[in-house]
Amino acid sequence: MLDYDLDKMLFRIPAEKHSAKEITEILEDHPEVQFVSLVGIDIGGHDTDEKIPVKLFLEDIDKVLTNGVQTDGSSVALPLIAELNNAKVDIIPDLGVHWYVDYNFRNRGYKTGLPIGTLRIPSFLVHNEDFEVGSRVILRDALRHFKEELMRELKAHPYVFQYIKGVDSVDDIEELAITSATELEFWVKTPDDKGDREQLFTAQVLKEQYWKRTYGEVRTALEETLMFLDKYGFQVEMGHKEVGGVKARMGNSGHYDHVMEQLEIDWKYADAIQAADNENQVKYVVRDIFTKHGLDVTFMAKPFEGVAGSGEHTHLGLAAKLKNGKTVSLFAPDDFNKDFMNPLGYGALMGVLKNYEVINPFVSSTNDAFNRLKPGYEAPVCIVTSLGRAVDEPSRNRTVLVGLIRDSKNPMSTRFELRAPNPKSNTYLVIAASYLAILDGIKAVLAAGKGPSELEKSLSKKYGDEDFYLERDREYRSEDDVFEDFTEEERNKLFGQAPSTVWQNLTAFDRYPEKLNIFKEGDVMPEIVLESYREQTLSQWRTELHDRIIPQTMDFIRGCKKVHSDDDFSDYDIKNWLEIDKIRHQIAKDTITEKCLLTRAKDALDHSRYDEASDLQLEIQKKVNELAALYITYKKNLL
Missing domain, CATH: 1.10.8 (Helicase, Ruva Protein; domain 3)
Incomplete structure (x- = not known):
């Protein structure tokens, strides 16, 4: 039970209130926030954390907001860039996103009675004063490049607007909105408990846990987590049990013992870079609150062999904010009864599928990730998509890599769900790589002047068929169960042989140099950055x-x-x-x-x-x- 008032606590400082004056006023009104931390994300996805007393931060606020704080190469993972003999790295605050307060529930302020908070400020890493590096930098630059190039392409190929409802020309567009969202699956358990593989497998097959009611400490922790996330403004949509887990037992102490459950929390989409920042904060809140209730949390992709792992489906959307104040989807078709998508949507999906061999090293970069990515358990291993058997039958195929999400009653919901990431994937790089591939596909489609019906035929091509963009000896669409309706030999032939280890995955950088070039355009990932990521x-x-x-x-x-x-x-x-x-x-x-x-x-x-x-x-x-x-x-x- 919470014994303090959430309404008295500061949870975020919104992007529009980042002047020195406003920050000072807000922090002075909230003495529960005792520290400030500048959070840089290195090439490996690790974030920095340093406790700067609020008093000291406010004394130097103008300097810190402009110049940040300094660390060195031993504090961050930037191999081949920040080496020991050339290690100066600055952490510069990002003034364009929301800042969140991270609370220590085990440490209460004597005067306030509230948990002690640390204001976490998402930041950029700068090596040697002039080379911006790290995962947030890559995502920022990828989004900038995407928007600039797409506006040029739309201007050069105006034919596409006949397929986009609500916008007649590029001149109607005020700005492009790249939206993304992730969902968080995780396991919770009582400390020192080890899962019985057979019990977990049996419970999974019988669906004894999926979306069932939570009990005891798990219920309390989940409810508190949702309450806190709502205060941060994440607009939580739901929290529920996932497929994995076994029923907890009541111990002699009156508490539930032998907890072993899988949960999921979903929240609303946001601007792509904000979405990645949001996910970081959600993970901290989840871990801290469940730990407070005596429960271990793991975000591993495959904590238990033989049962479902934890995915983190990443949603990719694109919209245009118009000068008349309206917002339209740039993936949705003009007529939902006729087409699955407009040409931009088809190009986006084809770009991800064609280039996925070089996207995959950013999605699945750990041994744990590959423990999950095996046939079965709804974990995608094949480069294939599903649209639906007909325009009035939305796809529910959970065996594919990328799914199309569409709803004729809500065109703005049209987006793609990339199903391979897991909770430990570097979301900044997953989103960056995905949108650079999306741009590649859109460029090809617009240059060819293709319409929706032609593009559906391309995406549905058979093995051996020539195509203007997709590879001849591949197939890219299946409305069938990829694991049940194809043999392993057929999957490898039609959809490409999936890597099974981190090393096999990394070799794609050498095997597909022409695909790797999509990341180098616009200087988003220069050669040194790609090599740094490979080495890390x-x-x-x-x-x-x-x-x-x-x-x-x-x-x-x-x-x-x-x-x-x-x-x-x-x-x-x-x-x-x-x-x-x-x-x-x-x-x-x-x-x-x-x-x-x-x-x-x-x-x-x-x-x-x-x-x-x-x-x-x-x-x-x-x-x-x-x-x-x-x-x-x-x-x-x-x-």
């Missing part, structure tokens, strides 16, 4: 595999011990144990003549043989899954 992602994969995954796998292998008694066993127990022990040795036991899989993987990483390391990672995963299933069978047969 490679280093993270290499280090995590070498120093975390391999040791954890060794611990798991050691835990698969012989447990049957020599006085009470069956021939079936002996058979199972011998097979288990054989696999254990293959994975983790060296001999004089042969090294085990774990040792070979470490050697490959140590000597930068990344193709080999990637292949071995997949072989280890396969063997570990085989071992885990066999060990469960073995233990179940013991009395």
Whole structure:
């Protein structure tokens, strides 16, 4: 139960109130806010946090708003840019977005009785005083480039306005509005509890948790979270249970023990860069409030093997604010009974699909991400879309990479849902890469002068058909279940073979240099920035595999011990144990003549043989899954 008044607390300083005078007045009226932090987002998606006392901040407010604060390359991930011998980095406030207050619920102010707050100011990173870098910079520049180029394209190809309802020419447009939204799925559990894979799987199949009523601490924490998010102005749409989880049990203490549940929170869309900032703040609020109630929160994409992971579907929209005050969708068709989209919508979707090989390294950059992206569990692995079987039958196909969202009663809702991201994806880079690909597709469509019916045929092309933009030996649309109605061989042939590791994903930068060029246009991602991102992602994969995954796998292998008694066993127990022990040795036991899989993987990483390391990672995963299933069978047969 909340025992303080939310109405007395400051939750945000809106973008229109960022003058030194207004900021000073607001902070002086809210003594519960004791600190200020400038939040820069590096190339790896990490955000900076430093506690500046409000009093000191206000004394130097003009200087801080203009020049920010200074850090060095060891504080941020900017490989090949901010190196130890050239490490000066400034963190400069962004005055164009909302600023949010982050509250510490474990620390109350003596005089106010309210939680102590820190004003978090989204900021840009600047290396050596003149090179703006980092994820927020990339997104900002991508949006700027997109708007400038699209306005030029609309002016050069006026034919397209015959397919856009409510706008006759580019002269009617005041400005373009790039809107985005994410949704947050996450798991909560009581500390130290480990999920029983079979119970979780059974509950998922029986749909015992999906959209069901919450209880106990989970309910309280979820309700408090929604209340707080509403105060921030996020316009929360709902919070509910997701598909994963098992029913909690009431303990002797009167509290629910053995909590293991998956939840989702949705909130309203915003301007693209604001949407990414909003998501950051939502995660902090979720974690802090659930932790206050004794619950662990994880935003991992796949916290438990064998059950649904957590996605973070990213919505991509485009509108035009007109000089007459109205706003129109630039993806919606003129006639919903005739077409799925207008040419800009088709071009946007085709751009994402054609260029997804080089978008994917920004979407799925961790080992955890690839644990989720496997056939089944509604996780998209194939580069394919669904529009709907007819214009009056909206798509509900959850097996595709990108879905079209449309509603004839609300044209402004027309948008695309990219389903591959997860809660730990770098949303700034996901959105930036997606819109640069969208621009590429729109340019191609407008240059070809295509209308909606022609573009639907292009998007629905069959393998081997030539097209003005899409690749010949590919298909891009399916209204069928991609996992059930196609074999793996058919999927790979029609939709391209999906990468299975971080390394395989990164190699797309080398395999598709012509596609990579879409990020370099407008100097959005110059070569040094792309190489910095590649190095950061490679280093993270290499280090995590070498120093975390391999040791954890060794611990798991050691835990698969012989447990049957020599006085009470069956021939079936002996058979199972011998097979288990054989696999254990293959994975983790060296001999004089042969090294085990774990040792070979470490050697490959140590000597930068990344193709080999990637292949071995997949072989280890396969063997570990085989071992885990066999060990469960073995233990179940013991009395």
